[in-house]
Amino acid sequence: MECTTWSEKDWQTLLHTIRQKNCLLMLGPDAALESDNDRARPLTEVLAQELSGKLRAEVQSQIDCANLAQVTQYYRLEAGRNDLEAEVDAFYEQRREFSSELHEHLAALPFYFIITSTPDRMLFNALQKARKAPMMAYYHFRGENPEMVRMGTEESPLIFQLYGSLEQPASLVLTENNLLDFLAAVIAKDPPLPHNVLSELRDRNKSLLFLGFGFKHWYLRILLHVLQGRDKDSRSFALEQCVPGNVDEFQRTILFFRMSDYKITGSG
Template sequence: MANQWPDSTRQSDRRRREDVGERFGEWPDEHWDRLTHQLRSGECTPFLGAGACFRTLPSGGQLSRRLAKRHGYPYRDRDDLAAVSDWLTWKFDDTSYVKYLVCRELSGGPPDFGNPLEPHRLLADLPIPVYITTNYDSFLFQALRYVGKAPHQAICPWHSQIDHSGELLETHAGWNPQPEAPLVYHLHGRLEQPASMVLTSEDYDEFSAALVRNQSIIPPVIRKALTARSLLFIGYGMRDTTFRMIFKGLQTSLPGIVRKRHVSIMLRPKNDHSEGRGGPRTMEYYAHRYEQWRISIYWGTIDEFSGELRRRLGQT
């Protein structure tokens, strides 16, 4: 039987298959060229999540399971840190105490900044003026000092009781940071200020509402870092609800965030069926979802990404 599909349809289908193969195989040289140029020129803003601390601190899921086991959490969603934190707040009737418990679990020492593949060290070596993180730790600040820079830190003032370094942001160092004296901006608070930590569902709701209600809580230098530069997400997972909530909230308050092409490093699913014909392709599905935010996915480990990035930057 003759093939009844028109040439244009077959060509379109072939291009789609080639594109899928490109996205799920080796990362194209064109993506590396763009990213290395942006990193060398300071036109990229690193955006760190909990996975960046995988050698030193528990992930969000590990922390959640640890707290759930220790305090007798009775439900199945033990990987959901916000849900476990909500229950602990109900149990102890004190959000401050729950944040203290979390701080205690995250009191480990810093990573090995002498390891060139350590992600904080990798990023600290780059000529970047602004770094953004949802992590509570100060590892990025410490890594920048380790390589001889003079960094500053500030916190997003999502509620009125946060000491957010407002005076710093009014100085030249705060509103015009430079690669040798960069700014590390903590969107979700810091361990040193437990009240600043976005942890429970109520915290996330208040944080999101604050972004929409008062866009000025994000200072101009951070708005520029989010909208005028590409973003490099390190330490977030495919199903990371924190990541999706943050990006949607920022997109609502800062529509310009989707003008640039961004990159996110993600682990390839262990039980992926991308090569089979039964059921949806996990990686293709998530690539499609993240494409709505103009986020390209590098499928691999942080170590694999760090090693290849250093090689392409000529730092091996």
């Protein structure tokens, strides 16, 4: 089974939307990678396996030790939320200066608004390296949120951390229960997202570029429904990495994007 590719016209359309500043960047969990024994692995997977190693053996044998939400669910049950937050904070603090070639390429593009689903600083660091002045804001799924945030510019892009920030550990969406509570909060608008964040996402003339959202991240379907809406005039795009040995998941991801109701062109 071969990886799907875009036509030249697809690439031209995407590049045009980016240049015209009509494209919002959506970074999923699989966009932040770390080299491990000559293999690139998502930071979320590395963190999950580190935490799973601290669980009881009988628990480890019953869960997917690469699934961060599942691992943190059991870690919290065994050690508590405070201990979990401390572990997560220490993990990302060790990688505070990290970036990647992908993030540096993205930083060179004129994105003014980026939504991320992980609390790392990889894009922030790349933007600073590109001599830009990035700003950061976040959503607190069980706390107070501002009605508006300061929207970014090409020179000073806004990175909006949808799943919370290390600055406010209680805001982090970590466990499976957190994920369900987060989705319920966003759908019920309790608490609501900042008005201008939601209006940007629902702007019918704006396209979204999804990077790093694998098929296993099933909650993307709900987020598409809540955040984007179906009445866009412009199509959106999804780029996924086709990993050897995991082509089936890649194909399922691309099929999901292509068969959705949201005018999304998927490729790898």
